[in-house]
Amino acid sequence: MPDVLPDLGLPDRPNAHRPEPQDLALLAEYAAGNRDAARQISQRFAPRIFAYATRMLNDRVAAEDVTQDALLRLWQAAPAWHSDGAPVMAWLYRVASNLCLDRLRRGKTVPLDLGPDPACDAPGAYAGLLQGERAAALQLALAQLPARQRQAVVLRHLEGLGNASIAQVMELSVEAVESLLARGKRALSDHLYGQRENLGFQDDR
Numbered sequence: 001m002p003d004v005l006p007d008l009g010l011p012d013r014p015n016a017h018r019p020e021p022q023d024l025a026l027l028a029e030y031a032a033g034n035r036d037a038a039r040q041i042s043q044r045f046a047p048r049i050f051a052y053a054t055r056m057l058n059d060r061v062a063a064e065d066v067t068q069d070a071l072l073r074l075w076q077a078a079p080a081w082h083s084d085g086a087p088v089m090a091w092l093y094r095v096a097s098n099l100c101l102d103r104l105r106r107g108k109t110v111p112l113d114l115g116p117d118p119a120c121d122a123p124g125a126y127a128g129l130l131q132g133e134r135a136a137a138l139q140l141a142l143a144q145l146p147a148r149q150r151q152a153v154v155l156r157h158l159e160g161l162g163n164a165s166i167a168q169v170m171e172l173s174v175e176a177v178e179s180l181l182a183r184g185k186r187a188l189s190d191h192l193y194g195q196r197e198n199l200g201f202q203d204d205r
Helices: 020-031 035-057 060-080 088-106 132-143 147-158 163-170 174-193
Strands: none
Touching: 020 035, 020 060, 020 088, 035 060, 035 088, 035 147, 060 088, 088 147, 088 163, 132 147, 132 174, 147 163, 147 174, 163 174
């Protein structure tokens, strides 16, 4: 079976998040009482967390709540920042992941209109992925994956984290992450293969 995933905009783009020193400097400024730092922290991190939470939950209202809660926890942690060695963005992904998984376990999400994904400040923003029916098809397929497979696939192929960073976020071994990614990509291929012609892709065979 041909692999439809590259055609749907799932490249390997590790380490797409911004440099850690600038993140730490912003947190230090906020902890020292710089009010503008809070705004900059929101501008820097909120779009990525919102995009991630939307892809995980398929619910923009719930994703907004997760984003606000994750940022609130970051601001609360700033005065005595301690991330166990994880970069700020990875720490935020971990917090947002736990919030998303908790909502999924409790069934506190509602299906939404599957239009384009939320805007993201990542370079390029995977423009081909975020258009029309292909975006809707991918989001629908992602929503059918088990939560942990979905989390690994989104972090790797949409958020651009490397496997080692994903392992930090998910608190798993790299080998376990690789297994989740392999199973998740196979499942996505199965979900999307039957829609290949309708989505306008050429058969690779």
